[in-house]
Amino acid sequence: MSTETTAQYVKAGRHADAPAQKDLDRCVHCGLCLNACPTYRELGVEMDSPRGRIYQMVQVATGQTPINPTYTEHMDLCLGCRACETACPSGVEYGKLIEAARTELNAVRPKSFFRSAIEGFVFNHLLSSRWMLSLVGLKLWIYQSTGLQSLVRATGILKLMGLAEIEKLTPTAERPNFFGQIGKVFPAEGTRKKKVALLAGCMQNVFFAKLNEATVRVLQKNGCEVHIPAEQTCCGALHAHSGFRDQARALAKQNVEALVDGGFDAIISNTGGCGATLKEYHHLLEHDARAEKFVSLMRDVNEFLASIELNPNMKPINAVVTYQDSCHLAHGQKVTKAPRQLISKIPGITFVEMPNASICCGSAGIYNVVQNELAMEILESKMGNVNVTKADRVISSNPGCMLQLRAGEKLHGQNRPVQHVIELLDEAYRG
Numbered sequence: 001m002s003t004e005t006t007a008q009y010v011k012a013g014r015h016a017d018a019p020a021q022k023d024l025d026r027c028v029h030c031g032l033c034l035n036a037c038p039t040y041r042e043l044g045v046e047m048d049s050p051r052g053r054i055y056q057m058v059q060v061a062t063g064q065t066p067i068n069p070t071y072t073e074h075m076d077l078c079l080g081c082r083a084c085e086t087a088c089p090s091g092v093e094y095g096k097l098i099e100a101a102r103t104e105l106n107a108v109r110p111k112s113f114f115r116s117a118i119e120g121f122v123f124n125h126l127l128s129s130r131w132m133l134s135l136v137g138l139k140l141w142i143y144q145s146t147g148l149q150s151l152v153r154a155t156g157i158l159k160l161m162g163l164a165e166i167e168k169l170t171p172t173a174e175r176p177n178f179f180g181q182i183g184k185v186f187p188a189e190g191t192r193k194k195k196v197a198l199l200a201g202c203m204q205n206v207f208f209a210k211l212n213e214a215t216v217r218v219l220q221k222n223g224c225e226v227h228i229p230a231e232q233t234c235c236g237a238l239h240a241h242s243g244f245r246d247q248a249r250a251l252a253k254q255n256v257e258a259l260v261d262g263g264f265d266a267i268i269s270n271t272g273g274c275g276a277t278l279k280e281y282h283h284l285l286e287h288d289a290r291a292e293k294f295v296s297l298m299r300d301v302n303e304f305l306a307s308i309e310l311n312p313n314m315k316p317i318n319a320v321v322t323y324q325d326s327c328h329l330a331h332g333q334k335v336t337k338a339p340r341q342l343i344s345k346i347p348g349i350t351f352v353e354m355p356n357a358s359i360c361c362g363s364a365g366i367y368n369v370v371q372n373e374l375a376m377e378i379l380e381s382k383m384g385n386v387n388v389t390k391a392d393r394v395i396s397s398n399p400g401c402m403l404q405l406r407a408g409e410k411l412h413g414q415n416r417p418v419q420h421v422i423e424l425l426d427e428a429y430r431g
């Protein structure tokens, strides 16, 4: 429960990026989205449903209610998973609305010095700085690989500080990181069929370097010359989701300029969350023809590989697997068939669909850190669905989901490996 008071909020007129009335008006309050919403399913509270949240946005937009602690709490509890968008028959673009609402909220909400400092550091510096991310990765790698992590855990100090649950979600820093590959060009295997650019992400270069390497190899196997353009930067998804829209715009501009004139057949992302923002750069950079061209070239890696003739030279993998949709891939990008098609093309694989695969696992960017309790409840439900499949591997298409599912495997599962679709394909190609 929030300890803020309404008086602490900065009084301001409507923010330039506040939810637009025409977007709010599309909701007819039918409630058909309620059952798709993970927070409504867990909490059973109308104000924590998509319809309830849109109602509150309307109240703020029309001046009937000020932005206050109650409004803040319900907006903060939204995962931004956009499952409501898929369920909505009226075409409400909920993702756009919640990002706009958070941008407006961010400009007026009271913040402690500590919170402002952390947000300023992360959103203005860390995510777009290769050397800072490299340094964080190196320190974390030392902490994790020298036994220091086990020692700290054993002392119980994390529990005393209330950080034990969050620390369990810390990703493993990989060495070497992927920053060393940025700027390089990887030739196609055999005849070059496509020239593509890979967006390597920000933290992904440190925590999912091996996934990026696997992505390059799988694309090469499929006749692609893979460029990792040097001037690329963080996609800005975390900024946009957290209400830092101006910073997201600056990053979007840099990526557009870095890639749009490269003569690429496609610009590829292997991360559902980043891909959704990258495909919506025309929302961030309105009336910008170069941003529109960039968007027309953007492809999720699953979508791209499913659209070409896949190299069939794979060795069998004898495993039963299930697939957890990445919310931003399924609901943001509407890509659900491609990953399943790719998995089913690997010889030896038995695919078992899990119940409610398209419902969020509770990861949602940094949601599992800032709303840890509810994220863990959502994860528990998810692992119940994974367990009924009796799969021996869990597959997804977004690093954030993979981290959350790995935590779920430790807490409620059977310690099964959690892999990206591309890692499974890479394994099949490498035998």
Ligand code: SF4
Binding pocket: 026, 027, 028, 029, 030, 031, 032, 033, 034, 050, 051, 054, 084, 087, 088, 089, 090, 091, 092
């Ligand atoms: S968001 Fe869509 S499904 Fe949900 S209440 Fe509004 S119109 Fe109905």
Ligand code: SF4
Binding pocket: 036, 037, 038, 039, 040, 048, 049, 050, 053, 077, 078, 079, 080, 081, 082, 083, 084, 085, 094
């Ligand atoms: S984005 Fe997800 S959590 Fe938020 S209202 Fe929609 S379905 Fe619910």
